[in-house]
Amino acid sequence: MNQTAHITAIQTPVSRQASGSAAGSPFLGLIDPLLVEEPVVHVFAGSVSRTAALAVWTWVKRDVLPGLADAGITAVETAAELERVLPQLLPAMKAALEKADTDTEAQRRLRAQIGRDDARSEVSTILFALRHRAVLAKAQGFGRAVNAMAEDAGLPAALQSMPLQDANLAAIVFHAAVGQVANPTRLVTAAIRLSGNATEGAIQRTGLGPMIDAFLAHAQNQIHVLKLGGPFADIDLVCRSLDRFHRLIRALTGYVEFPRNSRSTAALSAITKLVSDRVEPRLKEVVTDLNIAMRRPREGADRVDNDHILAAINGIYLLAAVRDCRDSLALNAIFDQAWSQSAQALELHIQRNLDLLRKDPDDVHTGARLDAAITMAQVRFNTEYADTLRRARLAAERRG
Template sequence: MRPFFGLIDAVIVPGTAGFDFDGGIAEAHARGIWTWMVRDVAPDLIDPNAADDDQAARQALDPLVPELLQRARAAISAVGTPDAERRIQLQMGGDDAFRRVGVVLNALKCRSLLDKAQAFGRAANGMTDEMALGVALQSMPLNDHAVSALLFQAAMGQVSHPGRMMAAAIRLAGSATEASMQRAGFAPLIEAMLSHAQAQIPALDQHGAFADIDLTCRAIDRFHRLMRAVTGYVELGRLTRWSTAVAALTKTVSELVEPKLRDVSPNVNLALRRHSGQDRLDGDQVLAALNGCYVLATIRDCRDSLALNAMFDQTWTQVGQALEMHVQRNLELFRQNPGDRVIGARLDAAIKMAELRFNPDYADVLRRARETAEKRAS
């Protein structure tokens, strides 16, 4: 069942939380707390059989939230013994969810503000002036940490350029140090960025032929934008909570991306090689190679946020050398036999990969060479 029929989706993040950030609620925790409410707190108020996307159920739940909050708080307040605490933890799915129940209840209380926070995030994308963005940031309840954490979490999901928002916040804080940002009330902004960076991890944990490479590339790019907004602007301490989170998230994401990077060069060679005997083009292998080149190009733009410099440099060089060899070889074969569809398709695939690895201008030169060979044959 969709937690709370989507009432607080704006602050729920996918996957499990390696770090608990102030405004973000891990989906597993939200689901556990929602199950506890449906089954043990208010079985008379909530229909457990309602569909996840049932708008009527969501609309019916909204006016019942005050009663739901009252019952939930009463149930938690009634916990007076270790055994009772363990029992309620089990009902929620574990002590991790129990620790986050206060954040969930606060999110339900502030549910009407979450849509406004998302609208704020979308509006911020159109603010190119740092002063105007700073004025907009001051409209947030910076003195109420719990509420602003939720609002920044909701807003950040809509922000395309988090670095711009961070720069405006630092200008208001007067300094980029952690202490200055905390004093100015912008700690929730940093927490929200780190929370959304962590939320990219499930999209990167995909393997096999059916992995969504577009989603993977978007997740790498989003992770980079969020991490650069923190590490590129804020002066983090050496062993602070935020610097520890940054190091751990960078390590986790790099470890997930590394196998994808390692496979690029072998996949390119396998896809573009000529088969002995009856020549053929392996469509699945070509797709894997193209996907790898897309990932490689994305990592090139985001390498500052990943701990993959040595492997990237090696792979970048190997793929470049391999593509130059395969392009020239297949172009010569195509000139000799322009009617061979397999060679033509392989050359087209090689040119597309070269466009991703090198640049569109180089690919255009190769396409013109291919067209010239076709015209000469005709």
């Protein structure tokens, strides 16, 4: 059983993944399938950062829409209202871009109004996405349909239905579709069969290069989730994000042959390093947190620190998630050390607390620490070992 699947079955953290309403989304949700979160180290044609989209949307509301007042267009509050004014809004946005292209001062003013150095290209991407907004929902439907397909034989033909001759359109379509695909490897193997070769160049010549970019963009989009500071980090969300990252990266590196000097190779290396750098400091704390949580206070009355217990349990869940996706991370040495030391520490603390419980079966603090240790043992080792420890706990209470 995949270790990540244990998380929702055993542990208590609840996912709180952000999902803002359409009213709070740039362009009122019309381009949401293309939005990615910062940090965006590598920019891909089929996506735009939410920060950039919000900046452009602010510019549109403040500087573009007022210019359409003569056409009876004022405030736009809903997606339906935005849909109605797009026939007038899109030409106005395009005119602003064309003016910036021919006038240096207009270009400088556009960057200042939007507040971003890449304002020109970001507005262009958003403008293209709005013109082709109708295909985004269809692309997402394609991704869900891939999940429902029992056999892979029909996938190459399905990929041929994509707009492979139009690179820009293919970029946004693939980005929207890949976000819905549960098993990205199926798309990659279908692309290889369609291309007749596993090299990146062959896949690109078939018109499926934007699919590789979409994989990389979605992998990069997992970085913002990896917020591991403090005992209340959403570890369930972090572990699912790591699993998604692993599925995307392994689908590429496990099947596609990338040249050493290709842009994709550079992006893979950079994204892997960023994800690993986010996880590494927390991995180094796993054994320390475990020891702190399992030990009695040196001074004063015995008590259980729930924050320390939670930090220890979360650390073990993170360790198990990293084990499942270690092939996609650059953490082998640190993981091996934490994995080995956590096992030794857990067994030591379990035995110590069992001995204490035998001496004093009514000690609720020892019982609580032992329960937490058994929960961690179930994740670190397996369910059978945890069940054995639970029986040992009951026997220790009876013996006492």
